[in-house]
Structure formats: C-alpha cells, structure tokens
Amino acid sequence: MNIGQASAASGVSTKMLRYYESIGLLPKAARTEAGYRVYSLKDVSTLRFIRRARDLGLSIERIKLLVGLWQDRERSSADVKVVAQRHVAELDARILELTAMRDTLQELADACHGDHRPECPILRDLEGGPQAAASGADVTGHFGTRKRGAAGCPAQPHAG
Known part of the structure; x- marks a missing residue:
C-alpha cells in the first residue's frame, strides 16, 4: 500500500x-x-x-x-513491565506537579476579586516569581503552600 x-x-x-x-x-x-x-x-x-x-x-x-x-x-515480559512501570512512575510525578500547579492557580483565582479595581493577586504573584517565593515574600511558593496573608489573599495552605 x-x-x-x-x-x-x-x-x-x-x-x-x-x-x-x-x-x-x-x-x-x-x-x-x-x-x-x-x-x-x-x-x-x-x-x-x-x-x-x-x-x-x-x-x-x-x-x-x-x-x-x-x-x-x-x-521476557518482565523487561516490558519494567518499561511500563517506569513510565507510570513518571506519569505519577507529572500528575502531582500538574495538581500542585492547578491548586496554586486556583488559589490565586479565588483570591482575585475580579472586579473593576486594578489590584490583582494573580498578577502580583506572577510578578514576584520564584525568587520572591524563596525569600518568603508575598507570593506563592513553587507549587506549594500559600505564603500570603495580605488582604484579599488566603493565608491557609492548599489542599494537596
């Protein structure tokens, strides 16, 4: 063909x-x-x-x-199984990473008033980047616990 x-x-x-x-x-x-x-x-x-x-x-x-x-x-089917199990482990790690990203972004979206005011915790977090998170600044840690406590922003850790 x-x-x-x-x-x-x-x-x-x-x-x-x-x-x-x-x-x-x-x-x-x-x-x-x-x-x-x-x-x-x-x-x-x-x-x-x-x-x-x-x-x-x-x-x-x-x-x-x-x-x-x-x-x-x-x-040996054992050789094939090893390849599949390694891939499953990598998928599990990726799922955890994606879940943490989703949780962080959802927290930021929940903290945003979404109104006419220019104040936006989503943009403030993105502006801070990983350097600010490492210093404990007013941003979300790298896919981790919320570190903010400012008005309009949740101070509780994310569920994950």
Whole structure:
C-alpha cells in the first residue's frame, strides 16, 4: 500500500510516518520503480503499535525499546513491565506537579476579586516569581503552600 493508505490504516499522519522512518523507528519502506514508498501490513501493525504508545505518552526512546521487545519473541515480559512501570512512575510525578500547579492557580483565582479595581493577586504573584517565593515574600511558593496573608489573599495552605 502507498503512504496515504498506510497513514489511513494506521492513524499516523504521513508526515509522522516519514519521520518515524527517518529515525529508524519504522524500517525504510520499499520503493516502486517510480520511487514511491510501499508499506506492508506488518509496517501498518508497527505504526499502530507506535501510535498507541504515543497516545499513552511514551517517549520515542521508550517506543524504540518497546518495538524491539515486541518484535523479539524470545523477550521476557518482565523487561516490558519494567518499561511500563517506569513510565507510570513518571506519569505519577507529572500528575502531582500538574495538581500542585492547578491548586496554586486556583488559589490565586479565588483570591482575585475580579472586579473593576486594578489590584490583582494573580498578577502580583506572577510578578514576584520564584525568587520572591524563596525569600518568603508575598507570593506563592513553587507549587506549594500559600505564603500570603495580605488582604484579599488566603493565608491557609492548599489542599494537596
């Protein structure tokens, strides 16, 4: 099948298909006499595998490793499990980081009156940056406990 058909069958764009080929994630496609790429059903299966792995947020390096393990019928499932568990641990860390960011931003939004006055704790916090947080100034710590006590700003720690 041609590149358009392989793209449609796998759900991977033609641009990404060419990229995966260029970095060795997918073997170089066979070519017709006219130079057009020709893909096999095995190539499409590999592309679907890659697409699903990307949907799960795996890095290209990990996908290369997993494609190699998938194609190695002698491999141990323990090797695959280690890769998955490492990715889960990284996702857990990212979830904690994103949750802390969300909580901090929500606290700032809650502290903002949202009226006609120019005073805005959100902008004041962003202006202070991490340097002010490290000095204990009137800003939120890096994804942490609220350090403000000024009027209009919560002094309680965030739930998280």
